[in-house]
Amino acid sequence: MQETKLVTLNNTLPKRHDDLINPSGFPSDSIIPKTEIIQGQYINTLYTPFDITNDWEGYQLHLAKAKPKFCPRILFIGHDSSEIENITLMSLGGVVRFMNGKPNYLLLGKDNIQYLSEYWQKEKPEWIGFNLYTGLTDFVFEWIKKYKLERVSAILKKKITDFKFADETLKEMVKESKGPIYDGNDVVYSPLIIGGHYNNYNYRDSWLEGGDFVVRGKGINILRDILLGNFEPGIYHDPMPYSNIPRMDRENFYKDTFEFSEKTKRYALSKVKSVLTALGCSYSCSYCYISSLINNLKEAYAGKGIAPPSIIQDRPIETLMNEGKDILQLDNEYGVSTKSIFDQADISLNNLEWWEELSERWMDEVGIPFYIQARPAMLSGKKGIRRIQKISEKGLISGISMAIESGDPKVRSLLLDRHENNKTILDAIKNVKKFRVPLRTQSIVGLPVLRPPSSFDPSKCQVSLLDKDGSEHYYEDPLEESLKCLELVCNSDFRKEDYYWNAIYSPFAGTPLGDYTIQAGFATDETASDAYLFSVDSGLNCFSGITSERQLAFSRTSNFFAHFIDGKELMTSFLYEGNNFELDSFSIFVKKNINVSDCAPSRSKEEMFPLVTEKILEEFFFYAYSSEDDKKFREINLRLKKYYLSLLDSLFLAAKVANKYFDLKEEKKDFGIIDLSRVERLHYYDNSYKMTYLPERFSEYLMPLVQKNAD
Numbered sequence: 001m002q003e004t005k006l007v008t009l010n011n012t013l014p015k016r017h018d019d020l021i022n023p024s025g026f027p028s029d030s031i032i033p034k035t036e037i038i039q040g041q042y043i044n045t046l047y048t049p050f051d052i053t054n055d056w057e058g059y060q061l062h063l064a065k066a067k068p069k070f071c072p073r074i075l076f077i078g079h080d081s082s083e084i085e086n087i088t089l090m091s092l093g094g095v096v097r098f099m100n101g102k103p104n105y106l107l108l109g110k111d112n113i114q115y116l117s118e119y120w121q122k123e124k125p126e127w128i129g130f131n132l133y134t135g136l137t138d139f140v141f142e143w144i145k146k147y148k149l150e151r152v153s154a155i156l157k158k159k160i161t162d163f164k165f166a167d168e169t170l171k172e173m174v175k176e177s178k179g180p181i182y183d184g185n186d187v188v189y190s191p192l193i194i195g196g197h198y199n200n201y202n203y204r205d206s207w208l209e210g211g212d213f214v215v216r217g218k219g220i221n222i223l224r225d226i227l228l229g230n231f232e233p234g235i236y237h238d239p240m241p242y243s244n245i246p247r248m249d250r251e252n253f254y255k256d257t258f259e260f261s262e263k264t265k266r267y268a269l270s271k272v273k274s275v276l277t278a279l280g281c282s283y284s285c286s287y288c289y290i291s292s293l294i295n296n297l298k299e300a301y302a303g304k305g306i307a308p309p310s311i312i313q314d315r316p317i318e319t320l321m322n323e324g325k326d327i328l329q330l331d332n333e334y335g336v337s338t339k340s341i342f343d344q345a346d347i348s349l350n351n352l353e354w355w356e357e358l359s360e361r362w363m364d365e366v367g368i369p370f371y372i373q374a375r376p377a378m379l380s381g382k383k384g385i386r387r388i389q390k391i392s393e394k395g396l397i398s399g400i401s402m403a404i405e406s407g408d409p410k411v412r413s414l415l416l417d418r419h420e421n422n423k424t425i426l427d428a429i430k431n432v433k434k435f436r437v438p439l440r441t442q443s444i445v446g447l448p449v450l451r452p453p454s455s456f457d458p459s460k461c462q463v464s465l466l467d468k469d470g471s472e473h474y475y476e477d478p479l480e481e482s483l484k485c486l487e488l489v490c491n492s493d494f495r496k497e498d499y500y501w502n503a504i505y506s507p508f509a510g511t512p513l514g515d516y517t518i519q520a521g522f523a524t525d526e527t528a529s530d531a532y533l534f535s536v537d538s539g540l541n542c543f544s545g546i547t548s549e550r551q552l553a554f555s556r557t558s559n560f561f562a563h564f565i566d567g568k569e570l571m572t573s574f575l576y577e578g579n580n581f582e583l584d585s586f587s588i589f590v591k592k593n594i595n596v597s598d599c600a601p602s603r604s605k606e607e608m609f610p611l612v613t614e615k616i617l618e619e620f621f622f623y624a625y626s627s628e629d630d631k632k633f634r635e636i637n638l639r640l641k642k643y644y645l646s647l648l649d650s651l652f653l654a655a656k657v658a659n660k661y662f663d664l665k666e667e668k669k670d671f672g673i674i675d676l677s678r679v680e681r682l683h684y685y686d687n688s689y690k691m692t693y694l695p696e697r698f699s700e701y702l703m704p705l706v707q708k709n710a711d
Contacts, residue, residue, distance in 0.1 A: 025055030042235035056098035072101035093249030110139035178229035243313035281346035324366035340689035348372035379428035399688035407485030452520035499684035500562035553581035587639035
């Protein structure tokens with residue numbers, strides 16, 4: 001691993017209230033920052049403001065003069081499993097573009113990773129950069145092993161089968177060449193740069209599995225210096241909270257993904273795009289990798305006698321404005337009308353003055369509202385009211401996502417390291433609804449709340465359900481903990497347009513809660529390795545049989561029950577009075593137990609067709625399911641009339657369910673309760689992202705009703 005090197009100029013780290021912008025815009029010379037080896041594991045790159053680039057356009061012009069032949073060609077690889085565009089790769093691609101380089105992109109999965117070999121042989125990029133996520137690594141590491149063995153064999157002109165030898169040999173050659181390895185003008189080996197999602201534990205695995213340069217956490221400054229040849233192979237980590245992400249390379253990302261496959265066309269064609277308004281998170285949630293950012297920053301400043309800068313930093317407004325205009329331009333190119341922009345910042349609204357300044361221009365010049373993520377503490381109290389008022393005045397936001405995670409304050413505090421009380425959460429919901437903004441509450445189902453084996457020592461973990469005074473807060477039945485969260489929302493100002501989002505817990509190894517889950521015997525490293533995939537089943541091995549079935553049933557129906565004052569009681573009855581949780585049984589339960597008058601108040605003014613009655617639904621069901629083959633599903637829907645009437649834009653939801661039913665029928669698949677849950681979720685997403693629509697299959701029937709309602 002690289003020895004510690006000293007910066008040659010302006011080697012003062014930024015202090016608490018310092019401006020984290022390079023006053024000169026960029027270093028005109030190739031400066032290696034001061035580095036520190038942390039526990040022999042990785043190298044901290046202690047960039048000062050003078051070491052970073054924030055004037056990327058100026059830097060581009062500078063490089064063109066200082067290094068006219070410098071034009072790095074890098075292929076970025078990400079997974080194709082997400083519906084959301086990969087802003088990490090677009091950000092890093094921005095770095096390459098402003099270094100006068102050429103970034104390209106491939107999004108692959110385990111079924112087509114072999115295409116990467118064909119691409120390399122044809123295009124010979126100088127570098128290959130992988131963006132890895134937990135659970136999406138094994139097939140990449142297998143490819144890397146084959147690639148390195150094949151390349152070292154070709155270079156040495158003899159068959160090499162020892163991967164460790166191949167890996168060490170190539171890393172030494174990359175060190176000597178300060179980058180790609182050439183034979184004349186031909187690239188014979190493209191070094192591998194691997195970056196995980198924030199501070200993913202995979203940085204160690206990535207090095208051992210063949211990464212030549214492994215980046216732990218943010219990679220903007222590190223990537224620049226790797227491409228310049230300033231670093232030798234190793235594991236690098238940038239603990240500083242600089243928000244100097246350049247203008248994202250959205251244009252090339254869309255071009256490459258659009259041309260690659262039908263599956264990856266969705267990013268250019270999506271009506272929901274993504275940006276980052278800020279970087280960093282000041283919270284330490286135990287289930288999240290991001291929480292380690294604070295500790296990393298403190299560790300980097302340990303013993304230096306100065307307070308570190310704020311972990312949360314806003315991106316320059318002008319950069320964000322340009323990215324918004326890029327979205328408009330590319331919409332025109334691909335024939336798309338983006339309806340909402342998802343702010344992937346871990347915390348929005350931290351700096352209200354920044355948002356106020358943005359609001360003066362954004363809707364006039366871009367005109368697409370944001371969908372944001374905010375903590376309850378950001379939305380509660382008088383300050384919360386002011387925040388929501390300011391961002392909703394000009395239609396700047398289409399919706400807000402707010403994580404609750406658990407309805408039990410003790411579980412939130414002790415196990416999740418979240419310290420909002422229930423009063424704060426209720427107040428936050430009340431404030432959001434005061435301004436009629438659609439809200440998505442988020443919760444976790446299936447947390448490890450059971451009592452661990454007596455052999456387990458909780459003192460060895462950062463979190464547990466053992467209080468400081470020795471009090472225990474375990475549950476005999478884990479569903480009781482989930483029901484508390486449902487009850488909390490049912491007692492709030494939750495409305496018809498709001499969505500109760502939940503996910504079944506997956507243990508991310510390397511996080512405090514993931515480590516606790518594994519050490520307590522509730523999961524193994526193997527179950528944790530699939531965490532990013534968010535399996536429909538629990539990632540824990542302590543739940544089985546009827547408990548697992550109830551967790552799934554809770555997850556699939558909780559949004560519906562969240563819209564009732566007595567939602568907890570209704571859900572409890574559904575889960576415990578029977579042991580069949582399929583769609584047919586759910587429809588029977590709804591018909592027998594639901595009183596629509598008890599559901600959350602409607603926001604009729606915003607619904608496309610608010611005056612829906614049971615009769616209107618019945619007429620639609622007989623129209624949609626007129627065939628004898630569809631009679632059984634029609635009967636299920638007739639029993640679900642109160643389900644539809646309790647939720648937003650009920651007739652449109654019913655039409656979307658019918659649309660999915662016939663799509664599955666064409667594929668010779670049955671429509672089950674999991675499909676109902678997915679259609680319902682997407683239906684609420686459509687509303688939050690301002691994408692409500694009529695299914696084309698039923699537009700001829702529904703359009704006259706909508707027009708009549710509008711009149």
